Amino acid sequence: MADNLNRATILEVARDAGVSKTSVSRYFSSERNRLSETMQTRIARAAKRLNYRPNQMARGLKGGHSRLIGMLVADILNPFSVAVMHGVEQACRARGFSLMVCNTDNDPAQERDHLALLAAYRVEGLVINAAGQPSRELKQIAEQGTPLVLLDRSLGDFEADEVGLDNARAIDMALDHLSAQGYGDLLYLSEPTSQASSRQLRRERFEQQLVVRGLEGKAASLSLDKDHAALEHAIRDFLAAPSQQPKALLCANGHVTLAVTRALQAQGVVLGETGLMGIDELDWCDLVTPGITTLAQPTEGIGRAAVEALLQRLENRGNAAPPRRIQYQAQLISRGSTQRPAPLTPR
Amino acid sequence: MADNLNRATILEVARDAGVSKTSVSRYFSSERNRLSETMQTRIARAAKRLNYRPNQMARGLKGGHSRLIGMLVADILNPFSVAVMHGVEQACRARGFSLMVCNTDNDPAQERDHLALLAAYRVEGLVINAAGQPSRELKQIAEQGTPLVLLDRSLGDFEADEVGLDNARAIDMALDHLSAQGYGDLLYLSEPTSQASSRQLRRERFEQQLVVRGLEGKAASLSLDKDHAALEHAIRDFLAAPSQQPKALLCANGHVTLAVTRALQAQGVVLGETGLMGIDELDWCDLVTPGITTLAQPTEGIGRAAVEALLQRLENRGNAAPPRRIQYQAQLISRGSTQRPAPLTPR
DNA sequence: ACCTACGATGGTAACGTTCCCATTCAAGGT
């Protein structure tokens, strides 16, 4: 009475249909065409009658094909990650794979645990968006031959395909836009760069281009979670410093944009007069008057590309091709926050 | 050269350690204490040397325990769903289960596919947030004895544990608040109610309470994706209609709140003067001047509760307890959008 | 001294598949 998990097995279906289990197996793999019409209908009927579902566990065990892709996400509460994940999932499904997502909450310990887990389920490939340092676990998985793709991160000397934004180009676009709009004194705000390579890249490019273009400005990295005051302070200092150039803030990602917008609002800053621009498009960017200018990432595309790269490796096992690096371009969405008001004395 | 997936098996570890595979198996299950000290260290060393990881597929096959929980999400791009999912994942992990999430994009076909998939992986329990109609697949899964929990939905005569918001109470809270703030003419806006029971519940309660409390107002359901104009039109009509009562809009969920806020902004409506309130707290609700009043759902708690309910069923197999219904209370976050401006003629 | 009991270990048969290798039969080429 307790365990009435009446899952039918392939053998029961075979018996019911009066055929061999091999034939039933063929019917449910991609060898259906090798079976005669009559056989197909008989099996179909029996399977339906018994409500049979192939056991993926057994399949995975026998053939070594789990048909599972694993994904490691640093922060599932970040809309960017979710959007990418959406793309990843769709692509997986389209190619007959299932996705197992693990969220690490930016915690290296959780990352290790989850990697062990995904390894235990024998995922055939791994999409990774986490940690600055490649953990020992990750290296082992790579050594064992599981192909993996790094999302929006690169991991030092660790060799793997990478998919993400063309960060340098994105920063350039931002600077182009801000300059064109007349802002000449810039503050770049980022979360700590040590954890994520893309954060580092963006910041470095910003600082380098500041010099190249002869602009005023500086960059700051600070943790948003703990020290809410640090951010407000950094902004206040920047805005208070004397300068004959209009000032603008550039936010390194969506999290920063949110925090900065809050801080600016708290300080009564008028957007546009002080410029504001962020990397990552968010739902609400057009709602905060006068609208926040952003660089949108093609999130779904990035997700899909990651899966494509993965499956390509999977198909070309052995041909150890050099790591690929796929870079997507950001798209500028211009809004009021980078529109300077008309000068007070017209004519 | 091609396939260097050198996953060690339990047998190799046993050989390397000079013990039987049974002992190795014991070491990696929860029977480690049955082994002598020496044996434990020998196995540990061998396992580490060979970089052994137990094969979860084989485990699942043998014991029938996949240690997998499946989750079906109607719309992964909805922050509410993500937050709940976060809670579900944490709870699973805490109890030694892994989570397999499938997103249906509100598409019944995808829902069916994904259910079949989850069944194929022999998930031990299912957390479901989807579809108005219980699909045939879902019924079969339930009949086979897989316990399942409905999230923020109930499915007609379909019996299962349910976890979600106390919708009636939430609507009452909203009405209490709006009345107290002096709004007497209300428009309730929702996505189509046919797909989701909670949408239906909320709307019905609203309409019922309107009568009970003797308030003016009405409710409307419309699809946000297709007919952007319909929403604007509904709002315009409502605001244009003559009434001696201050007007307010109540949004059935986060999606609606976003769309409505856009529409109001497009129409140049001043928030507060016209009231606005939404169910679901969102990142940006305090950013849109003068802040949008919301009813926050305890999302993570809901997720965790769902898993708890599931695991309880799993443990008490056979004792067919009646379906439980766990309801959480919303939390009012009052902001400027329900603050009427002081009358123009003071004194 | 002997039997009991328990603690520590090992061997073997499943679990539900797929894959490889038969086997059968009919059609086509010589």
Place this chain on the structure above:
DNA sequence: ACCTTGAATGGGAACGTTACCATCGTAGGT
């Protein structure tokens, strides 16, 4: 008429693990 071929099917051995049932000491009770 015979051999070859291939298409349609079936039988059995694996895949890596755990559960069950042995087996062996050795300590404790009589």
